[in-house]
Amino acid sequence: xxxxxxxxxxxxxxxxxxxxxxxxxxxxxxxxxxxxxxxxxxxxxxxxxxxxxxxxxxxxxxxxxxxxxxxxxxxxxxxxxxxxxxxxxxxxxxxxxxxxxxxxxxxxxxxxxxxxxxxxxxxxxxxxxxxxxxxxxxxxxxxxxxxxxxxxxxxxxxxxxxxxxxxxxxxxxxxxxxxxxxxxxxxxxxxxxxxxxxxxxxxxxxxxxxxxxxxxxxxxxxxxxxxxxxxxxxxxxxxxxxxxxxxxxxxxxxxxxxxxxxxxxxxxxxxxxxxxxxxxxxxxxxxxxxxxxxxxxxxxxxxxxxxxxxxxxxx
Numbered sequence: 001x002x003x004x005x006x007x008x009x010x011x012x013x014x015x016x017x018x019x020x021x022x023x024x025x026x027x028x029x030x031x032x033x034x035x036x037x038x039x040x041x042x043x044x045x046x047x048x049x050x051x052x053x054x055x056x057x058x059x060x061x062x063x064x065x066x067x068x069x070x071x072x073x074x075x076x077x078x079x080x081x082x083x084x085x086x087x088x089x090x091x092x093x094x095x096x097x098x099x100x101x102x103x104x105x106x107x108x109x110x111x112x113x114x115x116x117x118x119x120x121x122x123x124x125x126x127x128x129x130x131x132x133x134x135x136x137x138x139x140x141x142x143x144x145x146x147x148x149x150x151x152x153x154x155x156x157x158x159x160x161x162x163x164x165x166x167x168x169x170x171x172x173x174x175x176x177x178x179x180x181x182x183x184x185x186x187x188x189x190x191x192x193x194x195x196x197x198x199x200x201x202x203x204x205x206x207x208x209x210x211x212x213x214x215x216x217x218x219x220x221x222x223x224x225x226x227x228x229x230x231x232x233x234x235x236x237x238x239x240x241x242x243x244x245x246x247x248x249x250x251x252x253x254x255x256x257x258x259x260x261x262x263x264x265x266x267x268x269x270x271x272x273x274x275x276x277x278x279x280x281x282x283x284x285x286x287x288x289x290x291x292x293x294x295x296x297x298x299x300x301x302x303x304x305x306x307x308x309x310x311x312x313x314x315x
Contacts, residue, residue: 065174065185065186065189066173066174068193069172069173069174069192069193069196072193072196072197072200073172073173073196075200075203075204076172076196076199076200076203077164077172079200079203079204079206079207079247080160080164080203080247080250080251080254081157081160081161081164081247081251082157083153083154083157084153084207084210084211085211086146086149086150086153086210086211086214089211089212089214089215090146090214092215093145093146093214093215093218096215096218096219097142097143097145097218100142100218100219100222101139101142101143103222104135104138104139107131107135107138107226108132108135110131111128111131111132111135112128112132114127114128114131131227134225134226134227135225137225138221138222138225138226141221141225142218142221142222145214145217145218145221146214146217146218148217149213149214149217149240149244150214152241152244153210153244156244156245156247156248157247159248160247160248160250160251163248163251163252163255164251166255166258167251167254167255167258168258168261171254171257171258171261171274172274174189174271175270184269184271185271188271188272188275189271191275192271192274192275192278195275195278195279195282196278198278198282199278199281199282202282202285202286203247203250206243206246206285209239209240209243210240210243210244213239213240213243213244216236216240217236217237217240219233219236220233220236220237220240221233221237223236224237235292238292239289239292242288242289242292246285246288249284249288250281250284250285253277253280253281253284254277254278254281256277257273257274257276257277257280258277260273261273
């Protein structure tokens with residue numbers, strides 16, 4: 001019995017030792033596999049890092065080139081999308097309207113005299129009635145001129161912002177898919193900066209003109225409804241309305257340029273599309289004001305229209 005018990009203990013001990021050795025061998029092989037896997041991942045990471053060096057370098061160079069453009073792009077977007085602030089001129093507008101209101105009585109008297117002296121002439125009586133009607137309309141529109149002007153600017157701003165959100169921000173900055181594309185950006189970069197600078201100047205002039213236009217707007221309405229100064233009022237109104245809606249036209253031009261980049265041919269020439277879009281904005285602005293000035297030849301002194309349009313035609 002003792003011999004049998006000793007034999008059983010020896011068998012159990014041998015089995016436990018064999019199992020322990022097998023577990024140790026499995027642990028060692030698992031550790032070796034983990035180490036080899038770690039080295040493999042490290043090698044893949046190093047390989048990926050080395051292969052991405054040109055791409056990272058290209059991105060860095062593009063970011064450096066775009067850095068000087070940021071102030072100009074900020075001004076362009078601000079001048080195109082921000083509504084013109086006119087509240088600070090409401091006090092001056094009130095003074096202008098008060099001065100004009102003093103003339104309402106004179107206009108009523110003038111229309112009444114024309115009506116009484118018309119006699120049996122149907123034509124004169126009709127002109128007198130038309131003058132009285134114009135005076136009433138003038139009073140309404142002059143008193144509401146600030147609200148009308150503000151609504152016009154708000155409506156234009158809503159349209160411009162709606163189109164502005166459709167333009168990809170990458171359209172305004174340099175991008176490079178390869179070093180050849182980067183070279184084209186560097187070659188035409190100065191032309192793009194010049195186009196942005198001229199656009200900023202024109203948009204800034206337009207912003208100032210529209211801001212102070214709220215003071216001229218009631219005067220233009222007054223002149224428009226007065227028979228002897230209608231052409232002067234029409235000229236001022238045309239200038240102010242065109243200046244007010246120009247941001248919407250400008251954004252439409254830029255949106256058209258950005259959509260052209262969806263075509264593969266133009267996508268490879270992105271820098272040229274950007275330059276052409278901004279120069280088109282400049283030309284359209286100058287042409288519209290040139291057209292208004294040229295149409296006012298009967299209003300402005302002789303030779304002044306040529307003087308005003310000469311810089312535009314020269315450009």
